Amino acid sequence: MTRAAAVKDVVKGLAMASHPGPTVAVTTLVTVVAWSAGRDLAGCLLVAAAILTGHLSIGWSNDAIDATRDTSVDRKDKPIVLGLVSRGTVWTGAAVTAAACIPLSLASGLLAGLAHLVGVASAWAYNLGLKSTRISWVPYAVAFGLLPSFVTLGTSGTWAPWWASAAAALLGVGAHLANVVPDLADDLATGVRGWPQRLGWLARFLAPLPLAVATALLVIAPPGPVGVVGWIALVVVAALLVVIVAWKNAPFLVTIAVAAVSIVALVIRGDALVQ
Numbered sequence: 001m002t003r004a005a006a007v008k009d010v011v012k013g014l015a016m017a018s019h020p021g022p023t024v025a026v027t028t029l030v031t032v033v034a035w036s037a038g039r040d041l042a043g044c045l046l047v048a049a050a051i052l053t054g055h056l057s058i059g060w061s062n063d064a065i066d067a068t069r070d071t072s073v074d075r076k077d078k079p080i081v082l083g084l085v086s087r088g089t090v091w092t093g094a095a096v097t098a099a100a101c102i103p104l105s106l107a108s109g110l111l112a113g114l115a116h117l118v119g120v121a122s123a124w125a126y127n128l129g130l131k132s133t134r135i136s137w138v139p140y141a142v143a144f145g146l147l148p149s150f151v152t153l154g155t156s157g158t159w160a161p162w163w164a165s166a167a168a169a170l171l172g173v174g175a176h177l178a179n180v181v182p183d184l185a186d187d188l189a190t191g192v193r194g195w196p197q198r199l200g201w202l203a204r205f206l207a208p209l210p211l212a213v214a215t216a217l218l219v220i221a222p223p224g225p226v227g228v229v230g231w232i233a234l235v236v237v238a239a240l241l242v243v244i245v246a247w248k249n250a251p252f253l254v255t256i257a258v259a260a261v262s263i264v265a266l267v268i269r270g271d272a273l274v275q
Contacts, residue, residue, distance in 0.1 A: 013085025
C-alpha cells in the first residue's frame, strides 16, 4: 500500500469513527440555534468549533473504548475492526479534540463553557462505563439538556428556559433509545447491559415517547401562537415517529430528522430563547 493510500484510509477511518451523522447534525443545529438567539458570526463559529470538537472527542473515544468488543462481534461498520485506522490513532484524536474543546467552550464565557464541558464530560462518562448501567440514559439527558444553556449563557448570560432544557434532554433520551435498537443483539452478546438493552424489544416502542414530548415542548411551550409552521412540524414529526415504530431497524437519521424539524420550527418562531 502506498503512503497516500494509507493516509486516505486513516482519514476515512477517523471520519467513520467520529460518528459523522450525529456529529454534523448536532453541530449544525446548535449553531443555527446560536444564530437565532443573536450570536454574531464570530460567536456562531466559536459555538460550532466547541460543539464539533466535543463531539469528535466523544465519537472517537467511543470507538477506541469499544474496539475489543466491536472486534469480537465483527462489526463491519467500525473502522478499527476493518483495519482502516489503529486504536491508538483514534485515541490520539479523541485526546487532542477533547483538549481543544476546553478553550473553545470557555471562549463563550465561563458559565457557558462549563455548561458545555459538563455535557461533554457526561458523554465521556457514558463511553467509559455508564453505557452498561441502568442509568445509561442520564449522560444523554445531561449532555443534550445543557446545550440550550450553552447557547443562552454565551449570548445573554441567562440559563435557557425550562422547556428548552427539558426538550433537549428528552431528545437525548429518545436518541439513546433509537440509536441502540439496531445493535441490541451485538450489545447483549458482548455484555452491554444499559437501559435500552434491559428493555429489549420495548426500547423500539418507547423511543418515540420522549421524542414526541420534546417536539411538543419546542412547538407549543415558547411564547406566542403555535402558527402554521408549528402545526406542520407536529404532523411531520408524528409521521417520522411512526416510521421509527414500524421499521425495526429504522436509520438513526430518522431520529436526527425529528430533532431537526423540531428545532427548525423553534428557530422560525424567532427569538424564543432570548429572555
